[in-house]
Every structure is written in C-alpha cells, then in structure tokens.
Amino acid sequence: MGAFIEAIDLRKTYHVGKIDVPALRGISFSVQKGEFVTVVGPSGSGKSSLFYLLGGLTRADSGKVILDGDDIAALTDAERTRMRKHKIGFVFQKFNLLPTLDARSNIGIAQEISGNGRSDPAFFLRITDLLGLSKRLHHRPSELSGGEQQRVALARALINKPAVVLADEPTGNLDTENSNTVLKMLRQSNQELGQTVLMITHNPEAAKYGDRIIHMRDGQIVNPEEDPQWVP
Numbered sequence: 001m002g003a004f005i006e007a008i009d010l011r012k013t014y015h016v017g018k019i020d021v022p023a024l025r026g027i028s029f030s031v032q033k034g035e036f037v038t039v040v041g042p043s044g045s046g047k048s049s050l051f052y053l054l055g056g057l058t059r060a061d062s063g064k065v066i067l068d069g070d071d072i073a074a075l076t077d078a079e080r081t082r083m084r085k086h087k088i089g090f091v092f093q094k095f096n097l098l099p100t101l102d103a104r105s106n107i108g109i110a111q112e113i114s115g116n117g118r119s120d121p122a123f124f125l126r127i128t129d130l131l132g133l134s135k136r137l138h139h140r141p142s143e144l145s146g147g148e149q150q151r152v153a154l155a156r157a158l159i160n161k162p163a164v165v166l167a168d169e170p171t172g173n174l175d176t177e178n179s180n181t182v183l184k185m186l187r188q189s190n191q192e193l194g195q196t197v198l199m200i201t202h203n204p205e206a207a208k209y210g211d212r213i214i215h216m217r218d219g220q221i222v223n224p225e226e227d228p229q230w231v232p
C-alpha cells in the first residue's frame, strides 16, 4: 500500500492574449492505492486542469505529479505515452469515441493500442455484459444513445485493467439510470480489481460513490465548509 497518486503543489496558469487565467494555485494531495476519490467543485474551479495534469496530458507550470512512483514530467514522451496506455483508463464527459468504428472496435482498439491484443475475450464479454452493451456491439456511436456511448467509453477505459481510472464528469451528460450504471461499474471495478479511481463530478449524489471527497474552489483545495455549493 502507499500513495499511488501524489500531487505536489501543482500550479497552472493559462495565457489568453495578454490575460493570465490562473487555473491551479498550489494543489497538493495524495491518493492511496485502491482508493476511490471524488473531486467536486464549481465550474471553473480547475477540476479539468487537474485531470489533464494527473493523466500526463498537459504540463504544470510548477509542482509535480507522482504516479506509481514515477514523476510523470521527468519521463520521456515515449515513456509517458506508454504509462498512459498501460496504467491509466480515461473517461471523459463527452465520450470521445471514434465515429467510424462500431462499439466493439472502439473497445477493441484500446486493447490493440496497449499491445494486449484481444487477449482476454472472457473479460471483454464480462465488461460489456455488466454494462448492458452485449446487443449494441455492432452499432456506431451515432446509432447509440448518450448513455450507451458513455458505457462503451467506460468499457474502453476498463478493458486493459488499468491501475488507475481517471474520469472527468463521466455522468455529466447522462440521465439518472445511465449515471447509476456508470457509477456502479466504476465502484465494482475499483473493488474487484483494486483499481485506484479519481472521479471529478458536479453531482453530490455521484460524489458519494467514492471513499473520500476533495473539494476545489478557485484552483485550490478547500474544506467542505468553504464550498457553498456543496450539499452533503
């Protein structure tokens, strides 16, 4: 056991023309291996900026992200790409499926990219069955509902059994029933595979699926009492 994700004094400011937009103003926390942590905070509080840094998708101005013992900024591009493919499952609010591929191939491509091939057909069947996708595998994203698309995206994120799942508002565009399916699957995957999960959400109900909640406001971590939008 021990910290699987460590954020150390992360700072990030965007520059839009001559204007500086501070997004993260010194964020530090750690997530233990196997923990399911949720991050809540109002729109614009820096949650997505944090998500991109944790996943090695962008760089911080200063501070560090240590993932499974590696300082991700110190890795080469190739090593960072490898880490993303093998260790992290990403889930986005807008699904990000490939439009020309059917559901089966959208999931399968994640296995191919990781080099795992379609090596574990039983796990593929199990995940797609648990997500209620068995009869949807030959449909393209445009032929699927939003909830179905997100369930495909979740299957894609989980298919390689990544050590960590990072999700940015995965239920943001979903109805209650689909939200519950996605949240239960994240929870189940966390419990059965010991995956570390960090999920960003707007929704207090969704946040309760985690073991612990981190509150953000104006690019910083705050106590829940300082988060006026929070309704426990």
Ligand SMILES: Nc1ncnc2c1ncn2[C@@H]1O[C@H](COP(=O)(O)OP(=O)(O)O)[C@@H](O)[C@H]1O
Pocket (backbone or CB within 6 Å): 014, 015, 016, 021, 022, 023, 041, 042, 043, 044, 045, 046, 047, 048, 049, 050
């Ligand atoms: N690419 C960008 N360019 C300029 N400003 C950005 C960019 N991305 C985010 N921001 C700004 O940074 C702040 C934090 O945004 P974000 O991390 O998306 O917050 P959240 O996900 O909590 O809504 C906001 O003020 C937002 O407008």
Ligand SMILES: [Mg+2]
Pocket (backbone or CB within 6 Å): 047, 048, 049
């Ligand atoms: Mg966001």
